[in-house]
Amino acid sequence: MFSYNKKLQYPVKIKNPNPNLAKIILTQYGGPDGELGASLRYLSQRYSMPFDELRGLLTDIGTEELGHLEMIGAIVHQLTRNLNGNQMKDPAFAPYFVDHTAGVYPAAAVGTPWSAATMQVTGDPMADLVEDLAAEQKARVTYDNILRICDDPDVNDVIRFLREREIVHFQRFGEAVQLLRDKLNQKNVYYMNPAIDL
C-alpha cells in the first residue's frame, strides 16, 4: 500500500508568481512525458515483470515519480498564487484560468488532458524496460527545454534536481535490461516472453 509522507522530496519555494510559466511547467504534471505518466507506467508495468530486482526497481522508481508529481504540483501551485486581474486576463493564461482557476489539472502545455495513450504496458519485460529508457530520455529533454526558456532561478533550481533524477533512473533501467538479459536464452534473448513462458 502507499502511505503519504508530509514532506516534499526536494524543497520548492518560488518567490515570484508567474501563471504563464506555470502553464509551461504543468506539462511535467500531465503532459506526454510528465511525472504522472512516469509513475503510472512503472507502477503498472511491475505486475507482469518477472525477477525480484526488476519488480523492486519499478516499484521504487514509480514511487519516487509520485513524489516528483507532487513537486511539480507544488511549483504550479506556487506560481499561480495571489493572481491579479491582469494575470487572469493574459491571453496565454486565460484559457487555463477559465477552466481550472488556480487549480492544478493534469494536462500538457498545449492543454491536452493527460491520457494513458501516452504510455504503454506491453507485458513483455524487454519491451517495457526499453520503453522506460525512452521515457526517462523524453522527460530529461522536457526538463532541458524548460531550463532553456525559464529564467526564474527558484523554479530552475528544482527543475535541475528533477532532470538529474531522469539520468539516474535511465542508468538503473539500463542495468535492469542487463539483469534481464542475463536470465534469458543467451543465444536468442527474444526466444520467448519470460513474463508468461518461464
Add this chain to the structure above:
Amino acid sequence: MQPKNKNIVTGIGKLPALAPLANPYVPFQVDDPEQYERNCGLVRGTIYPGLDLPFMGMVNKEPLPQSALTQLQELDFAVQELALYLDTHRDDKEALALYRRYQQMYRDHCMAYTETHGPLNHTEPVTSEEYSWLNDPWPWEYCANKED
C-alpha cells in the same frame, strides 16, 4: 561539490567483452562507486559524481539552507538513491552498509523532527495531546519550506 577523491575518474562503468546484437546496452555502474557528501547529493540530484551530468553547465552550486526539514530530505534522498542502486547491485556490501547507516540516521532525525514539527505520516506515534496532523503547513505551500 567535488568527489572526495579528486583523482577518481567519474562516469566509469563496466561492459562485457561481447555484447549481443539487437539489444540496448547501458554499462553497469561499478561496485562501491565514488559518492558526494550527504548535503551535496540532494542539491545535485544524485549522490554519484559519475552520474552527475548537468545541462549546459547549469548546476545547483549552493548547498540547501540547513533546517530540520532539509536535513531530513538529505537523509531520505540518500536512502532512496542507495535503494535504487541496490535494486540493481544487491551484492554490494559497502553500499548496503551505507544504506543501513543512512536509514538509522533518518530514523533518529525523524524522531527529533516529529517532536517539533508534528507527524510526517499517520502511523508515526506522536506525543501531542491534540490531533496535530492538520497543524503544519502542507508541503506544497510557499510557507512550508521556511528555514528554521
